[in-house]
Amino acid sequence: MGPNSLKDSRAQIIARMISLLEGAAREGAQLVVYPELAFTTFFPRWDYASEAELLQFMERTMPNPSVQALFDRAAALKVGFYVGYGELTPDGHRYNSAIIVRSDGRTLLKYRKIHLPGSTHVRPAQKYQQLEKRYFRYGDLGFPVARAPAEWGNAVMGMLICNDRRWPEGWRVLGLQNVELVCIGYNSAAYDPNGGESESAETRTFHSTLAVQANAYMNATWAVSVAKAGVEDGAGLIGGSLIVDPNGMIRAQARTLEDELIFAEADLDLCRQGKEKIFNFAAHRRPQWYRPIVDQVGAVEPPPAE
């Protein structure tokens, strides 16, 4: 998806998403993956002083009237989708969430982002912020999977959101549930919008691609990783949306920073070789040596040299 700016109305954004959906359906797509926070701009870049201001970016139910047209069109076309959105719970908590919607319109699976980047505190000297840790609670649903209905080959499906894709722990928890297709949406900065020194957009896109390829390979799963790209409200986001097979190989990759469709047919049987041989977890994993992964949060320095 190309950028969503603050000036874009929800109706405009939904119209673009429906246009993409229809284009995908024409090519025979059964599942469409939209990015993280697909219905809005990446609003954690702005400092909103009041809760009330954040409400414009939040969905109290899913679906709801502001997104219903997308759900209706998808059900009519019998196309399912993954979509990321800002979730507001009845008790007033906000999460960076995603759902997978079946082709019959029912929700198959819901996930709340666990690896929130950014900070809790506003940096007053900076125009652009990254306030995910301020605006959202940490996801509290774990890394769930669901078995898809027959029209999707009964695939075991899982989800990650943006920064999660760089954390092998999340991928492995999905892999330990035999995941066969991981859907990911992201909004990743292409550079420091405040003008500081930073890695190039090429390096950032390389990292995004590398993490998905390797974790798909190491868990013998398909992965679809989808950007909201381009310049939103003056801040650039990388593209590089891609579809990766269980060998870690790229089957399709976006070339623009705008609304664009890429496709692949995901043969789930390609997961078999990895899951049964080199990544046969039951045969080869040695969890007694993995304890620091759960017993530690941060890194612990070794003692000084002799």
Add this chain to the structure above:
Amino acid sequence: MGPNSLKDSRAQIIARMISLLEGAAREGAQLVVYPELAFTTFFPRWDYASEAELLQFMERTMPNPSVQALFDRAAALKVGFYVGYGELTPDGHRYNSAIIVRSDGRTLLKYRKIHLPGSTHVRPAQKYQQLEKRYFRYGDLGFPVARAPAEWGNAVMGMLICNDRRWPEGWRVLGLQNVELVCIGYNSAAYDPNGGESESAETRTFHSTLAVQANAYMNATWAVSVAKAGVEDGAGLIGGSLIVDPNGMIRAQARTLEDELIFAEADLDLCRQGKEKIFNFAAHRRPQWYRPIVDQVGAVEPPPAE
């Protein structure tokens, strides 16, 4: 390193290793990384009926007279090294081990391979076996690190062996100890030597490269991953030795399947950005959701679709 065949004497192999060491020292190398089981052919491809036959591939102490010339030359040149070898303990246990030797000849760190591939049972119909699980015990030293002496910049150094490099758990346990340089040796089949259908050498080399690049990036560490390559006793091994920086980028990669030197200068400060920002573990990890990584060995299927 190129191949070591059964017909090669230990003296011949050590002479080649010394020649490589001297070439590296001439270019200013301070640390040389040799492959897994560097002193022998990859003997787990053969079915040895008796323990006595395996002894020819085992080191009872390290160093010992059969490898002393390498240790002596390295100390004289003030070059340290990583080397993999078959270890026989005083109580008769065998491990697939590696050590890092300091430039003064003392051992800095020892590791015993945890992710043993292959099988415990001989497949009688096959000429070539993969009997690592039969010949070796699982490593029992965890994933240790050590802080190197000053001449290596006090780097936090860790080790993996061959198949370990495909398992993000081992990398993460090293990362949680703030590792800055991971040394890896491997012997990886280029094809099925028994003539069965299998992935191409190109795909296998891609996997080897991908796993090291991504895990180096995700743990913000340098990595040096070194093949024993070429055709050993009729069985092909991939090459693709490489040096990867903490951004996951390849700084040097071998082009042949023979004895060959590649170099890089490892600026340890390049680990800082990753460790302090995007992979600041203390700030971003959520171990309460990683429990299946230690609570499960194999994958557990989700329930069937509704």
